[in-house]
Amino acid sequence: MMKKMLIFILKSIGVIAIAIGLFLAIVFIVNIISNKSEEGKIEPYGQLVPVDGKNMNVTIQGKGEETVVLLPGYGTAAPALDYKPLVEELSPFYKVVVIEPFGYGLSDVTEKERSIENIVSETHEALQSLHINRYILMAHSISGIYGLDYVNKYENEVSAFVGIDSSVPTQGGTDDVFPTETYKLLKKSGFFRLLMKLSPDQLVTPTIDDETREQIRILSLKNMFNPNILSEGENFNHNFKAAQNLTFPSNLPVIFFLQANDTETEGWIPLHEEQVKDSVHGKVMTFEGGHYLHHTRSKEIVENFRGFMEGIK
Incomplete structure (x- = not known):
């Protein structure tokens, strides 16, 4: 009786192990096949500019005399598509440039570390390549850190700074160990794709047409946890610390649009x-809404920003 029971248990364990192995193999293979097929479905947008021997993707819309340069939050898969509602509100009044840093959107992946120094100098080189020498810098989330460094390095070029729920060097929580290996495994195994499939609301997008949403989904799966995104995460501590002693130049117009009820960061x-x-x-200024205020409050952001700038003139 005991022997039969033992054989049954061992067989059951074997069946379960085979089933798990089969499941893992299917998830892995489906991911490889999907990655390959989705490569051909990416629809190009914007233009490529040479930066440090690589290609950086940017979009330019609007014909205003003044230029607004938009910088994305951390891990935004396709900044130009993510910023669509804001670009639509800005472009009747400004020339609007969306920068897709290396590893983002349709830009190349670089071997260079994602330090604040490299990110800022590459952004500047992209604008130099486009012969854009005077502009308003508008930054979401972590780009508030890069933007702070940027306006100190290129003070004569930036005419105003706008932060959209932008990060602050002293906000804390940036010295946690970044789980690089976990993220690598999630991507390589195909489990990131599976998680996206099981929980589609993980895909954060503005209210856009289905085709654009699908493009963001494809670019999220392509870019998330790529070497540049991982390197940037690993550099959080360094980058926040590097900006800690920086302040905005006192004569530079600065306006922040923040979510009214940030529950994550104390004293936001x-x-x-x-x-x-x-x-x-x-x-x-504060608005009701989430971290991606430009998804839901673009109209109010642009109206209030224009009013702010008019008040200065």
Whole structure:
């Protein structure tokens, strides 16, 4: 009786092990096949500009006299598509340039570390390649950190800074160990694709047509956890620390549009008020909404920004 029971248990364990192995193999193979087929479905947009021997993708819309340069938040798969509602509101009044950093959107992946120094100099080189020498910098999330460094390095080129729920060097929580190996495994095994399939609401997009949403989905699967995104995550601590002693030039107009109820970061609004306290033209505005305010509040952002700039003139 015991022997039969033992054989049954061992057989059951064997069947379960085979089933798990088969499941893992299917997830892995489906991911490889899907990656290959989706490569051909990516629809090009924007234009490629030479930066440090690679190609960086940018989009340019609108014919205004002043130029607005948009910088994305961390891990935004396709910045030009993510910023669509904001570009539509800005482009009647400004020339609007969306930068897709290396590893983002349709830009190349670079071997260079994603340090604040490299990211900022590459962004500047892209604008130099386009002969854009005077502009307003508009930054979402972590680009608030890069933007702060940027306006100090290229003060004569930036005419105003706009932060859209932008990061602050002193916000804390950036010294956690970044789980690079876990993310690599998720991507390589195909489990990231499976998670996206099981939980489609992980895909954060503005209200857009189905075709654009599908493009964002494909580019999310292609770009998420690529070497540049991982390197940027590993550099969080360095990048935030590098910006800690920086302040916005006092004569630079600075306006922040923040979510009113940030539950993740303690003192979110006071941290930004501190950033503009010495600015001759500094303002903090809050809106109801999530971290991606430009998905839902683009109209109000542009109206209030234009009003802010008019008030300075």
